[in-house]
Amino acid sequence: MIINLKRNLRAYSDFIVKTEKQEHSLHNRKEEVELSNRKTVQPSPGGSQLRFWCLAKNMEVAFTEKDFYAEHFVPKDYLENYYSFSPGKDGANTLLRFSLDNLHQAFGAGGIKGDTLIDIGTGPTIYQFLSACESFREIIATDYADQNREELQRWLKRDPDAFDWTPVVKYVCELEGDREKRAEKENKVRSRAIRQVLKCDVTQPEPLAPQAVPPADCLLSLLCLEGACKDLPPYHSALKNISSLVKPGGHLVLYTILDETFYMVGQRPFSCLYLRQEDVEEAVKEARFAIQKKEVELSNRKPYSQVQEGVS
Numbered sequence: 238m239i240i241n242l243k244r245n246l247r248a249y250s251d252f253i254v255k256t257e258k259q260e261h262s263l264h265n266r267k268e269e270v271e272l273s274n275r276k277t278v279q280p281s282p283g284g285s286q287l288r289f290w291c292l293a294k295n296m297e298v299a300f301t302e303k304d305f306y307a308e309h310f311v312p313k314d315y316l317e318n319y320y321s322f323s324p325g326k327d328g329a330n331t332l333l334r335f336s337l338d339n340l341h342q343a344f345g346a347g348g349i350k351g352d353t354l355i356d357i358g359t360g361p362t363i364y365q366f367l368s369a370c371e372s373f374r375e376i377i378a379t380d381y382a383d384q385n386r387e388e389l390q391r392w393l394k395r396d397p398d399a400f401d402w403t404p405v406v407k408y409v410c411e412l413e414g415d416r417e418k419r420a421e422k423e424n425k426v427r428s429r430a431i432r433q434v435l436k437c438d439v440t441q442p443e444p445l446a447p448q449a450v451p452p453a454d455c456l457l458s459l460l461c462l463e464g465a466c467k468d469l470p471p472y473h474s475a476l477k478n479i480s481s482l483v484k485p486g487g488h489l490v491l492y493t494i495l496d497e498t499f500y501m502v503g504q505r506p507f508s509c510l511y512l513r514q515e516d517v518e519e520a521v522k523e524a525r526f527a528i529q530k531k532e533v534e535l536s537n538r539k540p541y542s543q544v545q546e547g548v549s
């Protein structure tokens with residue numbers, strides 16, 4: 238019973254936070270926090286999955302630091318595991334839909350907009366730009382690993398070997414009410430929105446150095462910091478480091494996996510810093526952000542470490 242309960246409490250969370258720098262009124266404003274537990278907790282599935290989960294929780298994955306990413310992270314494996322939107326990948330599809338729905342809300346009508354958006358730890362993915370490209374004039378994508386930036390460039394340059402994002406782009410176009418504008422949306426991301434793809438290291442006080450980039454209206458970071466940080470103190474530092482890239486009064490949209498210790502890329506496990514909701518809230522507040530909105534999805538499905546096909 239206890240195991241089932243714990244498993245069902247696994248969560249994905251998505252925070253939108255606003256910088257407090259020079260915005261002292263925010264200190265006095267009552268936080269507007271929306272907490273939506275949109276899924277009801279279901280009984281756990283069959284025994285074999287549960288047994289695997291117990292093993293998975295006991296599996297010790299040594300911290301996979303940035304040079305491990307540079308050497309071993311295989312973009313195509315990662316994309317296949319989590320972004321192929323194919324039947325039979327319920328866990329991955331749920332995660333992806335959660336991100337796309339929340340990004341649509343964050344950057345859609347009445348949402349966050351501005352001139353520049355910087356995405357931290359972009360990886361080889363473009364899903365995070367499909368809604369944001371409608372609300373920002375310029376997007377800067379960043380990542381530590383060369384092969385991820387190269388994979389992204391392949392898609393930007395219409396290389397035939399690039400990953401096929403068509404089902405994901407269609408999903409976002411449907412959210413926006415026009416399934417037919419897929420080509421237009423892809424063009425917008427390729428030729429208008431993404432202006433630079435830069436090397437980034439969140440462990441450094443100036444994550445984009447030696448590149449100099451004007452402060453952004455919005456910072457986006459999805460599933461990066463928990464992979465890049467070994468412990469809570471480096472997690473706090475990384476948040477402070479990236480916060481130097483946003484304008485006073487700008488926004489941070491942060492998407493984090495809670496209560497997880499690793500995830501798989503192909504057959505290789507990568508470490509994931511175990512975070513509870515309160516850990517994330519404390520770190521963003523310490524980096525002088527005020528939480529405006531948060532969405533927490535309680536998952537009764539496979540955890541992040543098991544969402545790839547064939548694991549359970």
Ligand SMILES: C[S@@+](CC[C@H](N)C(=O)[O-])C[C@H]1O[C@@H](n2cnc3c(N)ncnc32)[C@H](O)[C@@H]1O
Nearest residue numbers: 303358359360381382437438439459460461465
């Ligand atoms: C789980 S992937 C997330 C990719 C993408 N944001 C997504 O939502 O799928 C983690 C990413 O963080 C990057 N990363 C790891 N350490 C980093 C560091 N120190 N600085 C910047 N990026 C880092 C990795 O190269 C990888 O692309």
